[in-house]
Amino acid sequence: MRKLLNQATGGVERVFGREGRRAIIANHPTHKERGGLNINIGSGRWSHPNWIALDVPSDHYHGKDRGSFIPYNLLENDLPFEDATVDLAYCSAVIEHVPDSADEKLFSEIARVLKPGGLARIVAPDAEFLYRGTVHGPANFWASRHPWTQRSTHSTNPEISEWAQEDFLIRELATARCRFYRHQTAPLQPESIWGLSFEDTLAVIYEGIEYRIEHLGDHVNWWTHTKVANFASCNGLTTHRSGAGQCLNASMRDMRYFDRSQTWLNLHIDLVKV
Numbered sequence: 001m002r003k004l005l006n007q008a009t010g011g012v013e014r015v016f017g018r019e020g021r022r023a024i025i026a027n028h029p030t031h032k033e034r035g036g037l038n039i040n041i042g043s044g045r046w047s048h049p050n051w052i053a054l055d056v057p058s059d060h061y062h063g064k065d066r067g068s069f070i071p072y073n074l075l076e077n078d079l080p081f082e083d084a085t086v087d088l089a090y091c092s093a094v095i096e097h098v099p100d101s102a103d104e105k106l107f108s109e110i111a112r113v114l115k116p117g118g119l120a121r122i123v124a125p126d127a128e129f130l131y132r133g134t135v136h137g138p139a140n141f142w143a144s145r146h147p148w149t150q151r152s153t154h155s156t157n158p159e160i161s162e163w164a165q166e167d168f169l170i171r172e173l174a175t176a177r178c179r180f181y182r183h184q185t186a187p188l189q190p191e192s193i194w195g196l197s198f199e200d201t202l203a204v205i206y207e208g209i210e211y212r213i214e215h216l217g218d219h220v221n222w223w224t225h226t227k228v229a230n231f232a233s234c235n236g237l238t239t240h241r242s243g244a245g246q247c248l249n250a251s252m253r254d255m256r257y258f259d260r261s262q263t264w265l266n267l268h269i270d271l272v273k274v
Contacts, residue, residue, distance in 0.1 A: 036087030042094035166190035
């Protein structure tokens with residue numbers, strides 16, 4: 001089994017050097033012990049004894065913790081695994097943080113490393129649902145996001161009464177354009193999207209939005225089931241829509257580790273390599 005792990009992680013040496021490859025082999029169990037080669041892309045501070053975590057090192061997500069994951073920048077790196085060696089991949093709260101060009105590369109890389117029959121689970125904010133909730137939902141639609149307004153590192157205005165429903169939608173989809181975000185750029189007023197269709201709302205919200213490495217937590221991209229399906233089909237992956245805790249793979253139904261954050265606002269989509 002150690003031989004299989006060596007083969008699967010052969011791509012690590014090309015990306016991170018021989019020492020990086022040795023660290024992976026030393027710090028992770030074999031395929032047999034793990035039940036397969038399973039990876040979490042964009043893991044943050046997450047850890048699981050049977051999974052390999054990959055993420056871009058940052059103070060925003062990791063603080064001083066740099067030892068529990070493999071450094072991986074999806075804007076620059078290929079996934080550090082050989083073709084058709086990965087059994088399962090999990091990717092939550094990632095694709096909304098980077099532009100389409102990076103996500104196109106990511107979907108292609110996921111398809112490359114998955115074994116035939118392998119599964120990847122994608123979790124990201126459901127832009128169309130959030131638009132409908134903002135326009136047609138009750139006044140408390142965004143209640144679970146109210147605590148964000150109290151974080152002085154993020155918000156300039158803790159007074160909920162001054163936040164319109166549209167402010168929360170803008171913050172969720174294109175963070176830098178929220179008028180109460182401390183690191184705003186070209187902030188939008190709520191009335192700028194009043195009465196607009198979903199498509200026109202996206203056009204207004206994302207005008208001029210850019211990925212900023214110094215603000216990795218910003219959302220800069222929107223996703224719907226249709227958009228995920230389009231990216232997946234271009235790479236030979238079939239799409240299966242589900243909900244929190246409803247993964248096709250039983251091990252990813254364990255909500256102690258998977259689908260844990262803001263489940264109500266997210267898409268949960270399984271991609272299977274045929």
